[in-house]
Amino acid sequence: MSQPKPRLERIWPLLPGLAALLVTTLLLLAMGTSPIDAYSAMWQGAFGTSARVYSVLAFLVPLLLAASGLLLTFKAGLWNIGIEGQIIMGAVAASWVALRVQLPAGLQIPLELLAAMAGGALWAALAGILKTRGGVHEIFGGLALNNLAILFTNYLIAGPWQPPEGGSFRGTQPFGAHALLPLFENSRLSLLSLALAVVAFAGVALVLTNSHWGLRLKALGQNARSAFLLGVSSNREMLLAMAVCGALAGLGGGVRVLSWFDSLRQSISGGIGYLALMVVLLAGFRLVLTPLVAFFFSAVLNGSITLQLRTQLHSALGDILTGVLVLLVLLFGNYERVRRAFRRRRSQADG
Amino acid sequence: MQVHLNTIHKQFGSLVANDEISIQFEPGRIYGLLGENGAGKSTLMKILSGYQQPDRGEIALNGVVQHFATPRQALAAGVGMLYQEPLDVPVFTVLENFLLGRADDGQRPQQSAKALAQLAGRYGFQVDPHEHTRELSMGERQQLELLRLLAGGAEVLILDEPTTGISAEQKDLLFASMRTLAREEGKTLILVSHKLDEVQELCDYAYVLRKGRLVGGKQLPCPNQELVDLMFDELAPRPARQTAPGDVLLDLQHVSARTPRLELEPVSLHVQAGQVLGLAGLEGSGQELLLRACAGLLPLSGGSLRLAGEPQPDWDYPRARQHGVAYLAAGRLEEGLIAGLxxxxxxxxxxxxxxxxxxxxxxxxxxxxxxxxxxxxxxxxxxxxxxxxxxxxxxxxxxxPQNLKLILMEHPTRGLDIRSTDWIWEQLDRRRADGTAIIFLSADLDEIAARSDQIAVFSGGRLLRSVPAAETTADELGHLIGGAL
Structure with a gap:
């Protein structure tokens, strides 16, 4: 077999993207829709007006916060699937402060955000303790805690926090205006939250590239046994990584109730945690790519809402596009791996 | 079935595990395959059983050249291997494990159970088809695996260190069944071992590997000394060295430890500052457990440990590090260094x-x-x-770190060339001269004899004896670790 050309290797990362676009296009054609119309509707939906751009950014905030946290846990070799629950518990904790605590203007919102971080951190630490003390894999512990968090939200909405006019299963009563994040130009975007997300991502980037803690997490993720023998206290670092990730995710949950919505809702996260997992996987755990991919996801998902209004296609098309993309990248994104698998197949066929 | 291995060559990186080995096994006989650790026995047998593929060379069964990509293909051709750790599924019942990996022949469970009982009866094994495999002892799991291989059509049976971790009665039963298989059923048996006594007791012929090469064969029984001479290089004369050992640094009183596979019987030893203690023994004889217990990586199941006179009741690895104890494991990239950094x-x-x-x-x-x-x-x-x-x-x-009190090492120079080996020991000598005590284990008897001040010999989880290196000889060490004394 001849050596593949290096040029192929260079453009390789683009191929899964093109393939995903092709699959989605074929799907659109099969449904009798013009792909050009559909994609332009998506583009319009995401960037057509300034209000839509703000919406894309507002959706990006919790996604980027969660993805930043996941960069830490993935670096430590942890699969923090429980991130969805951590977002939810952050939302719950922020809601508690918003509903039950009255503070002067300058303290109300900081306390809500701190509570959100504490809520997420606690839920993440629980998954971490289940792993380090109980030997429960973080994937299973996380999934269980996700469900518990959803049940807990439903209980709060239907029970103690139900609106005075009677229990609805949709949400609590709206928080007072003083408890909500100030919004930018009538959009759902809070500039403060966007700034926090950017700072959080920058902080994570700094930790991962230049801090002793980041190096310890990397060592742990690459080889926990060797890291332990070289003096890394694995349990402590794992718990810490989980807690920090949870705090960022929780902050994202807080932002959801305090700006995107104005109350605690039934599906307060709506899968942003799982989406963040996809973002980080698609970015291949690379720092620079993570915010770009998160932005792309946010744009596609917001754009597909307009798509539904314009073309009568279900907005799930955005989910399909992103889902197919992640799948293709995971399968074929790694050039070396594809080449090795191809060779192995060849040699087996020859043998 | 006649087995012919022809110029088998296998290399792992720069390490030549099998160097053009040609060897023949005849049906109806029991062969011993001898050699110290790392001599290439396991690699050769893994190649024969399809677990690994050779870089070069071929396998012929009854004169027909075979290519095995998997153990399953090898078994289909008639070669089965019993690994040190049987390949069973603990949560399955005996019967389920027995049927595992076999084509469904449409038999009802009762019929299969009957077939299993019948087969077991032929060799005097007692098996309950419905017992869970995790409840079985190592010896019983071996019996089950052996039956599974036989039912799968094995004509050539390879047993890798089968007597590690089984009782004396189980060993007798195993040996009796092996004799039946060879003498009455005409099967070809290969016993991989480094225990000379067992090989002498059971086998008709012994092949000896050393450093990846076939160095000879002997009709058995023969004097143990002839086998020892083949297995080990001649020991170089020990370089004279002045040792001025200091105070007692590490003091072990009746220390015991256990893993699921092996129990270390109580050991009392001490090491002085600046002293080198070599732990000799076949792999899995207990010396690894002792070393890991000293490093705090394995909890003591009994006894006490003192470091520089201080009792250490809660000894663990982080504490050991704090006290200036370093531990270097055999697998450098598994336990020590971090790939990707x-x-x-x-x-x-x-x-x-x-x-x-x-x-x-x-x-x-x-x-x-x-x-x-x-x-x-x-x-x-x-x-x-x-x-x-x-x-x-x-x-x-x-x-x-500088100023260590104690360095613990597994196979400090395994796989290294002479230059690196000398360099490593130069470094260690320098540390020793500064008062650092060293405890190491090695499969290389030369290394143990040449580098230690004191030598502790282990066998079957027991400390056989501890002797000053100056008072022991090559023969003695070889015999001791072969269990021949």
Missing amino acids: TLTEHMALVSNAHGLLVDWLQNRQLAAQHISTYQVVGQPESYIENLSGGNQQRFLFAML
Whole structure:
């Protein structure tokens, strides 16, 4: 077999993207829709007006916060699937402060955000303790805690926090205006939250590239046994990584109730945690790519809402596009791996 | 079935595990395959049983050349291997394990159970088809695996160190069944072992491997000495060395420890500052357990440990590190170094800097400095897994803190060339001269005899004896670890 050309290797990362676009296009054609119309509707939906751009950014905030946290846990070799629950518990904790605590203007919102971080951190630490003390894999512990968090939200909405006019299963009563994040130009975007997300991502980037803690997490993720023998206290670092990730995710949950919505809702996260997992996987755990991919996801998902209004296609098309993309990248994104698998197949066929 | 291995060659990186080995096994006979650890026995048998593929060479069964890509193909052709750790599924019942991996022949469970009982009865094995495999002893699991291989059509049976971890009665039963298989059923049996007594007792003929080569064969029984001479290189005369041992540094009183496979019976030993203690024994004889217990990696199940006179009731690895004890495991990239990290990153990881941020420039300089001091072939930016074994070991030494009290090592020079080996011991000697005590285990008897002040010999989880290195001889060591005394 001849050596593949290096040029192929260079453009390789683009191929899964093109393939995903092709699959989605074929799907659109099969449904009798013009792909050009559909994609332009998506583009319009995401960037057509300034209000839509703000919406894309507002959706990006919790996604980027969660993805930043996941960069830490993935670096430590942890699969923090429980991130969805951590977002939810952050939302719950922020809601508690918003509903039950009255503070002067300058303290109300900081306390809500701190509570959100504490809520997420606690839920993440629980998954971490289940792993380090109980030997429960973080994937299973996380999934269980996700469900518990959803049940807990439903209980709060239907029970103690139900609106005075009677229990609805949709949400609590709206928080007072003083408890909500100030919004930018009538959009759902809070500039403060966007700034926090950017700072959080920058902080994570700094930790991962230049801090002793980041190096310890990397060592742990690459080889926990060797890291332990070289003096890394694995349990402590794992718990810490989980807690920090949870705090960022929780902050994202807080932002959801305090700006995107104005109350605690039934599906307060709506899968942003799982989406963040996809973002980080698609970015291949690379720092620079993570915010770009998160932005792309946010744009596609917001754009597909307009798509539904314009073309009568279900907005799930955005989910399909992103889902197919992640799948293709995971399968074929790694050039070396594809080449090795191809060779192995060849040699087996020859043998 | 006649087995013919023809110029089998297998290399792992720079290590030649099998060097053009040609060997023949005849039906109806029991063969012993002897050699010290790392001689290439297991690799050769894994190749024969389809678990690994040779780089070169061929396998012929009854004159027909075979290619095995998997153990399953090998078994289909009639070659079955019983591994040290039987390949059963603990949560399955005996019957389920027995049927595992076999084509469904449409038999009802009762019929299969009957077939299993019948087969077991032929060799005097007692099996309950419905018992869970995790409840079985090692010996019973072996019996089950043996039956599974036989039912799968094995004509050639390879047994890898089968007597490790089984009782004396189970051993007798196993040997009796092996004799039946060879003498009455005409099967070809190969016993991989480094226990001379067992091989003498059971086998008709012994092949000896040393350092990847077939060095000879002997009709059995023969004097043990002839086998020992084949297995081991001649021991070099021990270089004279003045030792001025200091105070007792590590004092073990009736220390015992256990893993699921092996129990270390109580050991009392001490090491003085500046002294080198070599632990000799066949792999799995208990010396590894002792070393790991000293490092705090394995809890003591009994006895007490004192370091520099201080009792250490809650000994564990972080505490050992604090007290100036270093531990270097045999698997450098598994336990010690971190693949995916550069040399500079390793330096930064072990540097005790308390600052938040890493000073990459300084760590890079430190790495470069160690690279030149310890003569490592590599760059600060090199990933550690891209270094050769010898250079990895040098770098591990470079990362050791200064002023250690005790260094514990498994196979300090395994797989290294002579230059690296000498260099490693030069470094250790320098540390020793500064009062650091050293405990190491090695499969290389030369190394133990040449480098130790005191030698402790282990067999079957027991400390057989502890002798000053000056008072022992090559023969004695070889015999002792072969269990011949």
